[in-house]
Amino acid sequence: MPELTPREVDIISNAVRAQGIIYSHLPDDLIDHLCCDVESLMHEGSTFTDAFAAVRRKMGSYRRLREIQEETLFAVDTKYRKMKTTMKISGIAGTILFGLASLFKIMHWPLAGVMMVLGAMTLTLAFMPSALMVLWKETRSKKRLFLFISTFLAALLTIGGILFKVQHWPGAGVIITLSGVVTIFLLMPAILHSALVSQERRAAPVVYIIGAIAIVLSFTGFFFKLMHWPLAGMLIVTGLLVLFLIAFPWYVITTMKNDTHVRPEFIFMVVGSLAVLLPLSLMNLNLQEYDKKIMNEMTEDLSVQRNPETTLQLSGAFEAVSEEKIDSKEGEKEVITK
Amino acid sequence: MKTKTYITGLITTTLVFLGATFKVMHWPGAGKLLTTGIIFLLFIFLPPALISGYKGEGRKESLSLYIVTYITCLVTFASMLFKIMHWPGAGILLIIAIPFPFVVFLPVYLYITGKNESHNIYNTVAVLFLLVVFSSLTALLTLNAS
Amino acid sequence: MISSELLKGSLRTIVLKLLKEEGPMHGYAITRRVEELTEGKIKLTYGALYPLLHKLESEKVLVTTSENYNNRIRISYSLTPEGHSLVAEKIKELREFIDSLHQIIDLKPGISHA
Numbered sequence: 001m002p003e004l005t006p007r008e009v010d011i012i013s014n015a016v017r018a019q020g021i022i023y024s025h026l027p028d029d030l031i032d033h034l035c036c037d038v039e040s041l042m043h044e045g046s047t048f049t050d051a052f053a054a055v056r057r058k059m060g061s062y063r064r065l066r067e068i069q070e071e072t073l074f075a076v077d078t079k080y081r082k083m084k085t086t087m088k089i090s091g092i093a094g095t096i097l098f099g100l101a102s103l104f105k106i107m108h109w110p111l112a113g114v115m116m117v118l119g120a121m122t123l124t125l126a127f128m129p130s131a132l133m134v135l136w137k138e139t140r141s142k143k144r145l146f147l148f149i150s151t152f153l154a155a156l157l158t159i160g161g162i163l164f165k166v167q168h169w170p171g172a173g174v175i176i177t178l179s180g181v182v183t184i185f186l187l188m189p190a191i192l193h194s195a196l197v198s199q200e201r202r203a204a205p206v207v208y209i210i211g212a213i214a215i216v217l218s219f220t221g222f223f224f225k226l227m228h229w230p231l232a233g234m235l236i237v238t239g240l241l242v243l244f245l246i247a248f249p250w251y252v253i254t255t256m257k258n259d260t261h262v263r264p265e266f267i268f269m270v271v272g273s274l275a276v277l278l279p280l281s282l283m284n285l286n287l288q289e290y291d292k293k294i295m296n297e298m299t300e301d302l303s304v305q306r307n308p309e310t311t312l313q314l315s316g317a318f319e320a321v322s323e324e325k326i327d328s329k330e331g332e333k334e335v336i337t338k
Numbered sequence: 339m340k341t342k343t344y345i346t347g348l349i350t351t352t353l354v355f356l357g358a359t360f361k362v363m364h365w366p367g368a369g370k371l372l373t374t375g376i377i378f379l380l381f382i383f384l385p386p387a388l389i390s391g392y393k394g395e396g397r398k399e400s401l402s403l404y405i406v407t408y409i410t411c412l413v414t415f416a417s418m419l420f421k422i423m424h425w426p427g428a429g430i431l432l433i434i435a436i437p438f439p440f441v442v443f444l445p446v447y448l449y450i451t452g453k454n455e456s457h458n459i460y461n462t463v464a465v466l467f468l469l470v471v472f473s474s475l476t477a478l479l480t481l482n483a484s
Numbered sequence: 485m486i487s488s489e490l491l492k493g494s495l496r497t498i499v500l501k502l503l504k505e506e507g508p509m510h511g512y513a514i515t516r517r518v519e520e521l522t523e524g525k526i527k528l529t530y531g532a533l534y535p536l537l538h539k540l541e542s543e544k545v546l547v548t549t550s551e552n553y554n555n556r557i558r559i560s561y562s563l564t565p566e567g568h569s570l571v572a573e574k575i576k577e578l579r580e581f582i583d584s585l586h587q588i589i590d591l592k593p594g595i596s597h598a
Contacts, residue, residue: 009555020460025548028557029511029534035556036512059530068531075535076542092448095466096440099473103436106476123470162474237359244355249348261394262343262387264461270347270387271411272468274354274379278418279475281358281372 002042004035012038012052019065022139026072030065073137080137087130094123098159105166113167120163128152147194150186157182165226173227180223188216202255207247214243222280236280244273343386350378361422369423376419380412403450410443436476439469491526495536497574498526500545500563504571508549508562511537537561545570 004012013031021027034055041051056062073080097119104112135148157179164172192212196205217239224232248269256263357371385408392404417435420428451462502517503509509517515528540546545567548559563571 003554006555013556024538025550025557025559026534026538028550028559029537030530032510032553032556032558033512033515033530035554064531068534071531072535072538075539091466092444095470095473096444098470099440100437102473102476103433106436107433159470159474233362237362240355240359244351248351252344252348256344257341259344259394262390264391264395266344266347267384267387267391267407268464268468270351270379270383273351274375274415275468275472276475277354277358278372278376278415278422279472281361282418282422 002039004039004042004048008038008048008052009035015062016065019062019069021065021069023069023073023137026069030068069138077137080134083130083137084134087127087134090122090126090130094119094127097122116163116166120159123159124156128156144194147190150182150190154179154183154187176223176226180219184216184219184223188212188219203251204254207251207254210242211247211251214239214241214247218243240277248273343383343390346378346383347387350375350383353378372422373419376415380415384408384411397454399453400450403446406443406446410439413438436473439472444469491532494578495528495532496540497578499533499536499540500567500571500574503546503561503563504568508560510558510560514561540567 009031012034013027016027016031016034021030037055038048038051041054042048046054059065070081097115099119101112101115101119104110104115132148132152136145139145157175161172161176161179163169164175192208195208217235219239221232221235221237221239224230224235252266256266353371353375357368357373357375360366360368360371388404388408392400413431414435417428417431419425420431447465448462498518499514502514506517511533515533518526518528537546541548541561544564546561547564548561550557550559552558
């Protein structure tokens with residue numbers, strides 16, 4: 001009975017793992033079974049390539065492997081399917097609600113606040129718990145669990161923080177601080193670790209580490225900016241610089257130089273970076289103009305203690321008073337000319 | 339041969355990164371950099387990249403997804419550009435642009451990838467995540483704009 | 485080829501009986517042996533076999549061991565004590581079912597009740 005070489009076993013193993021088959025020892029079951037099928041065909045005279053192709057054809061398609069994993073999970077735990085559906089629906093609904101809410105907010109249309117709260121609640125109370133449970137059932141791996149929990153905790157705090165800030169509810173600062181801490185000290189290490197030990201890692205560890213540091217720097221800077229702490233700008237610029245001029249090109253060069261066609265992942269990364277950078281620069285703009293306005297008001301009258309809201313009210317009143325003065329002056333003129 | 343497109347992609351991110359930096363530091367030329375970056379994205383990088391990606395995937399049904407992706411990017415980034423440059427029409431463009439990814443792109447994306455056998459569910463998660471992040475950022479924007 | 489609908493309910497009993505009589509086996513071996521014993525009439529598919537095996541394992545009827553075999557990991561399934569006692573019960577059930585089926589299938593054309 002011919003035996004597969006290690007390389008041939010790897011090919012089969014990678015094909016199975018690429019489908020995201022991760023439950024319990026199912027990957028091993030399937031890999032071994034596929035290898036045996038291929039070996040028996042080779043025993044009848046085929047080459048490895050032909051045998052493997054024939055086995056794949058008989059199975060139907062690669063997606064069948066995922067279906068088998070689903071059926072296995074469902075056989076072991078009947079609640080799994082319900083939770084997965086909940087996860088899918090709440091994930092999509094929550095995202096859409098949150099997204100539309102920001103449009104409503106910009107347009108000052110009513111219900112914006114309600115939509116945002118609903119969206120945030122759907123995501124944090126329905127999507128995240130169900131997704132966490134689904135992922136736990138699929139992997140039953142403590143290592144990955146840490147990654148999932150950190151991700152959800154960070155996302156929960158971030159969404160909560162943004163919600164509180166936009167709605168001007170108290171406690172926003174605290175939540176945002178917590179989200180920043182969790183993201184930087186829990187989530188980033190978890191992601192980095194997971195990327196480094198992943199079997200699909202294609203670039204040298206250095207690239208990932210540099211990228212992680214860059215992202216941490218940028219995040220920290222952005223966080224400082226939100227809290228109006230100094231040095232924010234420097235952190236952001238340094239972090240982004242390392243990310244876009246060093247880590248990203250390096251990663252692309254090492255992993256994608258042999259591609260015949262552009263990978264969708266690359267398009268996603270480019271578009272994604274812009275989708276994040278552009279609003280960020282717009283935001284900086286507004287914050288700076290806002291701060292400038294405050295500075296102007298404050299230098300005009302140093303004796304009065306003001307907070308930003310009073311300043312705006314006062315400047316509004318100031319304009320109203322000046323209009324009145326102009327009106328009354330014209331009124332006087334009219335009286336005189338009459 | 340596809341290296342050219344990868345290079346234009348990298349140039350695009352570099353341009354926009356520089357533009358954002360200049361804007362934050364109040365250095366002159368920020369607007370030009372950002373404009374050039376967005377133009378690069380929409381007219382120099384995306385068309386060849388999307389065509390190549392489509393050919394590489396080899397599934398005829400995905401065509402609508404690639405087209406919709408392009409239109410969504412066009413609408414979204416053009417509106418951001420108008421806003422940054424304070425050009426007229428920014429408001430209207432923004433109204434169309436903000437729900438566009440959710441109302442047009444997302445359904446098409448879910449439909450097409452739902453049919454695709456070898457589609458990775460983690461890709462869907464990444465796309466959803468990006469949409470949430472993007473809308474969160476625009477929501478934060480409204481904090482300052484209002 | 486026996487249809488999968490007919491097969492579905494009895495698969496559990498088949499697997500349990502096989503593991504009882506022939507000791508620990510891995511998935512491929514189970515498939516192979518069932519095919520041999522039934523002279524090719526019953527071919528177990530991946531989709532039918534592994535969900536069942538994992539379910540039996542979660543019910544503590546089966547237990548698994550892993551070993552290295554030719555550059556990959558081989559998972560072997562064997563009966564637990566609970567599994568052993570379950571086999572007799574399941575076989576009895578299946579036999580009763582088969583006998584009942586016989587009653588119906590071997591029905592001769594009857595004289596209609598006048």
